Amino acid sequence: MKFSFNEDQRLFAEGLRELLNNECPATLVREVWEDGSGHSPALWSHLAGMGVLAMLAPEADGGMGGTFVDAILLFQELGRAAVPGPVLEHMAVAVPALSSSSFGADLVSGTSIGTTWVDGSPYVAHAGVANLIVGDGRVITGFATNDAHGMDGGRRLATVSGGDITSIRTSVLGVSPFDAMALASAAYLIGLSERMIEMAAEYARVREQFGKPIGSFQAVKHLMSDALLKVEFAKAPTYRAAFSASIGADTTVRDISMAKALASEAAYRTSRSTMQVHGGIGYTWEADLQLWMKKAWAIMRAHGDATLLGYLFALMLVATAVRLFIPMSADGRDVITVVAAVALVLIGLVTGTLAGLLGIGGGVVMVPAMVVFFSELNVVAKGTSVAVIIPTSIMGTWRNWKADNVDLRVAGIVGVAGIVSAIGGGIIADHMSQDLSNILFASLVLVVAMRMIFDLRRDSTN
Amino acid sequence: MDLRETAEESAFRLEARSWLEANVPQEPLPSFDTAEGFARHREWERKLYAGRWSAVSWPEQYGGRGADYIKWLIFEEEYYRAGAPGRVNQNGIFLLGPTIMEVGTDAQKSRFLPTMASSEIVWGQAWSEPNAGSDLAGIKSKATRDGDDWILNGQKIWASRAVWADWCFGIFRTDPEAERHRGLTFILCPLDLPGITVRPIAQLDGDTGFAEIFFDDVRVPVENTLGEVNKGWNVAMATAGFERGVSLRSPARFSEAVNRLVALWKRLGDKSDTALSDAVTDVWMQAEGYRLHTYQTVTGMLEGRPIGAEASLNKIFWSEMDVRIHEIALQIIGPEAERMEGPLERWVDGFLFSLSGPIYAGTNEIQRNIIADRVLQLPKGM
Structure with a gap:
């Protein structure tokens, strides 16, 4: 166990920080905002020249052959400087996903610019400056764009129309483009936060009120310390997620979403605290802080807000299904009772009903969530916790009914269907092997998962 | 970076696990803040010492195993996993001991450390x-x-x-x-x-x-x-830095607590209450974040980057997390949370104890001042 970066990784990050100090000062970030381009070709060629853009492409394709661990501090440095343009999208997705394709050479050299469209948003960030857009399993070229007036001038949003679609494998070193963006964004958010804290600390040292620097007041010190606390404790989970991704760990998706969640929360808290420390200046267009805050607010919502959870839960459903397909050990099987099997079948039906009629219900989400998040392998524990949902729902319905909150027509359809299928399911389950009932449930869960993925992808392409 | 355990670390973990499984008392001991409980905990410490598990990170000559901090963390994980008793000589083994090793004379080391490791002196x-x-x-x-x-x-x-x-x-x-x-x-x-x-x-x-x-x-x-x-202030601050930084509350304590919380939620939690499941997940992530952060800190210490004022960050983090874990537990427990004795008393006790965390070892407000002054370089206010 060794949780640290090696000399090369640290030196490369320091080199990038130095480059960005010179080539990406706040004045440049502001310039790019104000000229409406959202991108600096000069800075882009510096990043290409240093090898940053091609960090994640294999050496055989002209890249640096780096892993996510090699890249994670670079994402963080890019955030510190609030680097504008599609640098994350290009570096974390377009280059590694496409480096060996016909698009590869130009992407690796940086002469062609790639952005991504994988988070289910109706808008594509940076589409106006990009030559190609990477979606899940496809690349779009030759598209037209219409600016959508995003809040962050260094991340122009656009709607996209037309274009040619090429179907292509878009795996990013074994990680989905979506997860690769979430991971890169987590580190970028940490970098943004670090710089916001520095700006506010600098301001608090020089701004005087009551004859003293405001940084000497405890109210200000505590605001600042709390922001730092959030940021520091988001770092280790983010680095761990990079490590998990680089070795293809089973927990990669979980670890990435944990990193993104913590980094987003840290960046938001930091933006609030540092703005407060700046006082009235913090609310002005003139203060550089806004360039960082708005980028944080944009990115914390992208690459894994609700949609990340959607995908994540779909994946957890798949994981649950896979586990059920695998026959349990003799010990495990001994304790699967008829009740547990019936409960599993019932829940399969409830799952189907909820997924079909309502989207996604709490129980469906919760159980696989607990299975995956907390490594709960015991089928009986699972079945038991699953069974808890049924009386809970009955009670909830009853209470809602008393409060006139129930649409009886819909409830009737669902209820009758549920009762009939439950009885049917129970009879069938009694005459069915436990492995088979597990497999049936698993299949149902799989269908739900695939449907969710299908819906999410359809949303993102529309 | 490699976050996987080495073969040696896994062997150490297994050795600790099997010893603890064989030796941890079946029944929880009475609180060490009672006369009987104190004596029983001292007995337990003697047993740990006899197995050379009471101070694993100390040099062998003083009764330790010369284990590095990573192994110490592994031992702690196993210790909490096994549900072993609280450490009655925490003040000695984790606070004073390391300070004596740092600033004590050879005579003081051989005089105080072995009796500390064995809890002959608490x-x-x-x-x-x-x-x-x-x-x-x-x-x-x-x-x-x-x-x-x-x-x-x-x-x-x-x-x-x-x-x-x-x-x-x-x-x-x-x-x-x-x-x-x-x-x-x-x-x-x-x-x-x-x-x-x-x-x-x-x-x-x-x-x-x-x-x-x-x-x-x-x-x-x-x-x-x-x-x-x-020069007592400097000596005390060295002790306090270590206390706030790593040794006082090892991550295993909270990993174990959130795992119990998840089990409690599974058993008694209202599954339709998504705010509640969010809260459980959130605090689970915090415990995981604290664990990862500690492994990172400890790797840094092993590589010659000693912990400084950022130790104060740890103290705020774990103490507020501990309160949060228990607040959620009591919310799940409901009416039973009013009882000081009963099947769930451990959570109620734990809640009361957690409230001391933001106060002792330097209040969290003092820690925030330390962070602001020494890490963020804000001007002194007092």
């Missing part, structure tokens, strides 16, 4: 005073030199474990003329000497986990001085 802490709490440098208890002895006079308060402990360590003013932070000396003192009165203080939970200690012309030899005379 240590209490004597730092705060009625008028020196957060403002610790306001200490007024005096040590006056008389030949080869110090004469101690004054009053200490919130002295943890002092009710039943054998010795205590504290800081005393030795140069009243000097600036507040200078002129203090770190002194080790037996608690059964003439002139010492220990008055137990009942805590929020009713147990007497801390005490007042009155010193009335108490005579201790000068070789009980730890570090240089008039």
Whole structure:
């Protein structure tokens, strides 16, 4: 166990920080905002020249052959400087996903610019400056764009129309483009936060009120310390997620979403605290802080807000299904009772009903969530916790009914269907092997998962 | 970076696990803040020592295993996993011991460390005073030199474990003329000497986990001085840094607590309450974040990057997380959370205990000041 970066990784990050100090000062970030381009070709060629853009492409394709661990501090440095343009999208997705394709050479050299469209948003960030857009399993070229007036001038949003679609494998070193963006964004958010804290600390040292620097007041010190606390404790989970991704760990998706969640929360808290420390200046267009805050607010919502959870839960459903397909050990099987099997079948039906009629219900989400998040392998524990949902729902319905909150027509359809299928399911389950009932449930869960993925992808392409 | 365990680390984990499985008492011991519980915990510490598990990170010559910090963390994970008793000599083994190793003389090391590892001597802490709490440098208890002895006079308060402990360590003013932070000396003192009165203080939970200690012309030899005379503040801060930083609350404690919380949620939680499941997930992520952060800190220490003022970040993080874990647990428990005895009393006890976290070892407000001053370089306010 060794949780640290090696000399090369640290030196490369320091080199990038130095480059960005010179080539990406706040004045440049502001310039790019104000000229409406959202991108600096000069800075882009510096990043290409240093090898940053091609960090994640294999050496055989002209890249640096780096892993996510090699890249994670670079994402963080890019955030510190609030680097504008599609640098994350290009570096974390377009280059590694496409480096060996016909698009590869130009992407690796940086002469062609790639952005991504994988988070289910109706808008594509940076589409106006990009030559190609990477979606899940496809690349779009030759598209037209219409600016959508995003809040962050260094991340122009656009709607996209037309274009040619090429179907292509878009795996990013074994990680989905979506997860690769979430991971890169987590580190970028940490970098943004670090710089916001520095700006506010600098301001608090020089701004005087009551004859003293405001940084000497405890109210200000505590605001600042709390922001730092959030940021520091988001770092280790983010680095761990990079490590998990680089070795293809089973927990990669979980670890990435944990990193993104913590980094987003840290960046938001930091933006609030540092703005407060700046006082009235913090609310002005003139203060550089806004360039960082708005980028944080944009990115914390992208690459894994609700949609990340959607995908994540779909994946957890798949994981649950896979586990059920695998026959349990003799010990495990001994304790699967008829009740547990019936409960599993019932829940399969409830799952189907909820997924079909309502989207996604709490129980469906919760159980696989607990299975995956907390490594709960015991089928009986699972079945038991699953069974808890049924009386809970009955009670909830009853209470809602008393409060006139129930649409009886819909409830009737669902209820009758549920009762009939439950009885049917129970009879069938009694005459069915436990492995088979597990497999049936698993299949149902799989269908739900695939449907969710299908819906999410359809949303993102529309 | 490689976050996987080495074969050696896994072997160490298995060795610790099998020893603990064979030796951890089946029934939980009574609280070590009761007379019986204290004695039972001392017995347990002796057993740990006999198996050379009481101070795994100490050198072998003092009863440890010379394990690095990573292995120490692994041991802690196994310790909490096994549900082993609380460490009655925490003050000694995790606070004073490392300080003695850093600043003590060879004679002090061989005199104090082995009896500390075996808990033949259990240590209490004597730092705060009625008028020196957060403002610790306001200490007024005096040590006056008389030949080869110090004469101690004054009053200490919130002295943890002092009710039943054998010795205590504290800081005393030795140069009243000097600036507040200078002129203090770190002194080790037996608690059964003439002139010492220990008055137990009942805590929020009713147990007497801390005490007042009155010193009335108490005579201790000068070789009980730890570090240089008039440099006690620096010695104390080294101890405090270690306490806040790594050793006081190992991540395993919280990993174990959140796992119990998840089990509690599975058993009793309202599954339709998504705010509740969010809260459970959130605190689970915090515990995981604390664990990862600690592994990162410890790797840094092994690579020669010692922990500094950022130790204060840890103290705020774990203490507030601990409160949060217990708040959620009590919310899940519902009406049973009002009872001090019952099947779920551990959560209620744990809640009360967690409330002390943001206060002891330097209040979280003081920690925030330390972070602001030393990490963020904000101007001093006081």
